[in-house]
Amino acid sequence: MKVSALIFGYNDYTLQIAKNVVHKYQNITIFKLETDPLRGELEEYDVELFDLSDEWTSLEQKHDLEKSIVFCVLEDIAENIFLTISLRASFENLTIIGLSNNKESANKLLMAGANKVIPIVQTTASIIAEMLDKPIVTDVLHSILYEKSDLKIAQIEVNAHDCFDGKYPADIEWSRDHGIIVVSVMHADGSSEFIYSSKSQHHPIEKGDVFVVVGYENDIKNFEKLIGGEKCL
Amino acid sequence: MIRSLIIDWAYFLSTSHNYQATKRFFYNLLENDKYRFKKYFDILMITLIMISVVILIREVKSHVNDFLLFFNNFVISIIFLIEYLLRLWVSGSVTEIIIKQNDYDTMLGQDFNLFKATRKVLRAKLSYISSPRAIIDLLAIIPFFHQLRLLRIFILFRVFKLFRYARSFQTFSSVLSTKKFEFLTLGMFASIVIFVSSVLIYVMEANNPDSPIDTLYEAVYWSIVTISTVGYGDMTPVTDEGRLVAMVVITAGIAVLAFTTSLVVSAFTEKLDEIKETKSIDDIRKLKKFYIVCGYDNIAREVVKKLSIKNDIIILDEDSTRAGIAHKDGYKVLNYNPGSVESYKKLHVDMQTQVKAILCLRESDVANVYTSLTVRSINKDVYILSLLMNDINRKKLLFAGVNEILYPKELVGLIAKEFVGKPVAFEAIHGLRSEYSNINIEEIVITERMLSNFALVSELNNIKYRLVLLGVYKNNIKRFYFNPIDSTILEQGDYLVLIGNSVFIQEFEKYLHKSRK
Numbered sequence: 001m002k003v004s005a006l007i008f009g010y011n012d013y014t015l016q017i018a019k020n021v022v023h024k025y026q027n028i029t030i031f032k033l034e035t036d037p038l039r040g041e042l043e044e045y046d047v048e049l050f051d052l053s054d055e056w057t058s059l060e061q062k063h064d065l066e067k068s069i070v071f072c073v074l075e076d077i078a079e080n081i082f083l084t085i086s087l088r089a090s091f092e093n094l095t096i097i098g099l100s101n102n103k104e105s106a107n108k109l110l111m112a113g114a115n116k117v118i119p120i121v122q123t124t125a126s127i128i129a130e131m132l133d134k135p136i137v138t139d140v141l142h143s144i145l146y147e148k149s150d151l152k153i154a155q156i157e158v159n160a161h162d163c164f165d166g167k168y169p170a171d172i173e174w175s176r177d178h179g180i181i182v183v184s185v186m187h188a189d190g191s192s193e194f195i196y197s198s199k200s201q202h203h204p205i206e207k208g209d210v211f212v213v214v215g216y217e218n219d220i221k222n223f224e225k226l227i228g229g230e231k232c233l
Numbered sequence: 234m235i236r237s238l239i240i241d242w243a244y245f246l247s248t249s250h251n252y253q254a255t256k257r258f259f260y261n262l263l264e265n266d267k268y269r270f271k272k273y274f275d276i277l278m279i280t281l282i283m284i285s286v287v288i289l290i291r292e293v294k295s296h297v298n299d300f301l302l303f304f305n306n307f308v309i310s311i312i313f314l315i316e317y318l319l320r321l322w323v324s325g326s327v328t329e330i331i332i333k334q335n336d337y338d339t340m341l342g343q344d345f346n347l348f349k350a351t352r353k354v355l356r357a358k359l360s361y362i363s364s365p366r367a368i369i370d371l372l373a374i375i376p377f378f379h380q381l382r383l384l385r386i387f388i389l390f391r392v393f394k395l396f397r398y399a400r401s402f403q404t405f406s407s408v409l410s411t412k413k414f415e416f417l418t419l420g421m422f423a424s425i426v427i428f429v430s431s432v433l434i435y436v437m438e439a440n441n442p443d444s445p446i447d448t449l450y451e452a453v454y455w456s457i458v459t460i461s462t463v464g465y466g467d468m469t470p471v472t473d474e475g476r477l478v479a480m481v482v483i484t485a486g487i488a489v490l491a492f493t494t495s496l497v498v499s500a501f502t503e504k505l506d507e508i509k510e511t512k513s514i515d516d517i518r519k520l521k522k523f524y525i526v527c528g529y530d531n532i533a534r535e536v537v538k539k540l541s542i543k544n545d546i547i548i549l550d551e552d553s554t555r556a557g558i559a560h561k562d563g564y565k566v567l568n569y570n571p572g573s574v575e576s577y578k579k580l581h582v583d584m585q586t587q588v589k590a591i592l593c594l595r596e597s598d599v600a601n602v603y604t605s606l607t608v609r610s611i612n613k614d615v616y617i618l619s620l621l622m623n624d625i626n627r628k629k630l631l632f633a634g635v636n637e638i639l640y641p642k643e644l645v646g647l648i649a650k651e652f653v654g655k656p657v658a659f660e661a662i663h664g665l666r667s668e669y670s671n672i673n674i675e676e677i678v679i680t681e682r683m684l685s686n687f688a689l690v691s692e693l694n695n696i697k698y699r700l701v702l703l704g705v706y707k708n709n710i711k712r713f714y715f716n717p718i719d720s721t722i723l724e725q726g727d728y729l730v731l732i733g734n735s736v737f738i739q740e741f742e743k744y745l746h747k748s749r750k
């Protein structure tokens with residue numbers, strides 16, 4: 001369980017990330033370069049200075065990096081890649097999320113060791129195109145993803161052994177019986193499959209499978225109790 | 234008495250809905266290139282002209298069927314006569330002139346001056362009659378008087394009428410007319426050379442019995458053939474003096490030909506962009522529905538790439554480099570300033586019916602606010618989506634009339650939140666949204682036809698198509714019903730939100746459209 005978020009960069013992206021993850025982490029620390037001008041709204045968080053040529057010893061001493069997630073959101077993409085590679089070189093297991101302008105810099109960030117990259121241009125463009133082409137779908141997905149409605153999306157692991165008795169995900173009427181919709185199933189190898197895909201149809205439900213479900217909070221909780229426990233209810 | 238009758242008649246016609254509608258219809262049919270039926274009329278007229286010319290050629294050495302001759306001499310001629318009279322009718326408004334004159338006279342406290350009004354009407358109509366196009370139209374009718382055999386040659390004037398119907402001819406002549414002065418200079422130069430050389434060759438050669446040039450007419454003919462660099466060789470000077478003149482004329486001929494070619498080429502080069510632009514605007518006008526993208530920065534480029542798969546897109550960018558990139562990318566682009574009302578006037582599009590949305594995608598809030606305000610000043614209802622680069626400008630964009638704002642920095646925050654919260658769910662949803670995955674999430678709108686077969690959710694049979702029905706969006710109450718129960722009633726305009734293989738979704742949509750009976 002990660003308890004700290006370390007955000008490298010002192011800009012609008014930093015502010016938006018800090019605002020959105022503040023409920024999730026006990027500590028949020030923002031790292032700024034000495035040249036960054038002071039910004040009032042960011043000073044509400046813990047702010048520390050850093051240098052791109054740092055050896056990161058002080059970082060390791062001050063923060064429990066095993067329990068931290070790092071966001072690299074420097075506006076200069078070359079500096080952002082340099083920062084990512086420098087952090088990865090020092091900390092092999094650190095979770096790093098990077099920000100890139102385009103696909104080219106996204107690839108470079110991944111090569112530099114980022115676990116996840118958010119390509120701003122592609123993401124924004126996709127959302128604009130979706131908003132125009134599929135307004136209802138976009139609205140529904142956003143309300144689920146960004147919790148604007150009572151609908152939630154959750155990932156639930158199957159812990160019960162004998163609940164499904166060798167049944168396949170598509171055989172069960174999830175929506176009628178449990179009031180939830182199973183969108184996809186994540187297999188042991190980490191790959192995620194749509195519930196009606198051929199791979200899922202040939203894969204009986206087993207302990208350890210993770211279901212990605214959409215539903216109302218109570219229904220999800222009930223479903224979690226049903227399949228998440230050791231015994232089938 | 235007559236005066237008041239004329240004024241009453243003028244007012245009656247100018248307020249008569251039927252009269253004005255009829256006149257507008259004929260004006261559109263004859264003169265308005267944007268009118269969708271004009272091209273059919275033009276094709277009909279071109280066909281009649283071609284029939285006329287074919288009959289003329291056939292008639293030279295063979296007998297032509299009497300019916301065809303009748304068709305050519307009477308039917309076509311009468312059609313052309315009617316067309317001529319209609320053009321004369323729509324070439325200005327007699328009633329308007331009379332009403333204006335009456336208003337003017339009333340204002341000055343005078344009686345209506347019928348003489349002045351008649352003079353103005355005649356002047357207006359005569360100015361049309363004396364225009365080159367109207368003269369050609371009139372001459373094309375003359376073969377109607379087929380008894381005068383000589384007049385049959387006037388059928389050729391019907392060919393000139395083609396200029397009226399084929400827009401490429403009009404473009405060609407308008408391009409060449411930009412070099413009027415140069416062509417005039419060239420014409421003067423060629424005329425002087427032809428005149429001087431004709432006289433000289435006549436003086437040098439006419440008295441020589443061996444020379445084929447005996448008359449001044451032959452001398453002029455020789456000069457023109459030589460200066461045009463055609464040089465048939467049927468007449469050649471035989472005296473040394475005559476050959477000297479020939480050398481001068483040949484040299485001048487090369488200059489004239491080179492100058493003419495370069496003039497035509499330069500006229501077209503200069504007008505090329507304009508011609509292309511006119512063509513682009515014509516193409517845009519024909520589109521039924523499209524998006525206008527203002528600005529072609531990085532995000533716009535990606536948006537256009539995605540949207541252009543299923544939609545028509547028009548890009549406006551005042552920066553020629555960016556417009557050039559958009560052009561290279563293969564999109565319809567105009568190097569216009571999206572923040573200028575003039576740009577939209579030039580486009581001649583109906584914002585209400587043709588434009589799906591205006592996308593202000595410059596990565597500058599100033600430019601987007603300016604463009605939004607410009608668009609709003611033209612149309613109050615068109616949907617505007619704008620990028621926001623700095624949150625402090627959000628209110629300004631809203632004030633400018635933007636319907637939807639997209640702030641990429643906020644998006645990054647929301648994505649980060651979702652990713653750190655539910656990484657598996659996040660990946661699953663993004664997998665559904667990704668264009669590279671086969672599994673897609675789509676919306677299908679319920680039509681009247683679908684309703685006749687599928688009134689309830691239970692009748693949809695989506696499971697057969699391996700589709701998950703995530704929910705139904707009730708358009709009339711703007712509410713999304715997640716996982717609807719079987720007895721949910723479907724209504725026209727509702728949306729089904731489905732997840733599944735994109736091919737199966739398409740098949741399912743076809744199945745919904747098909748009658749089950």
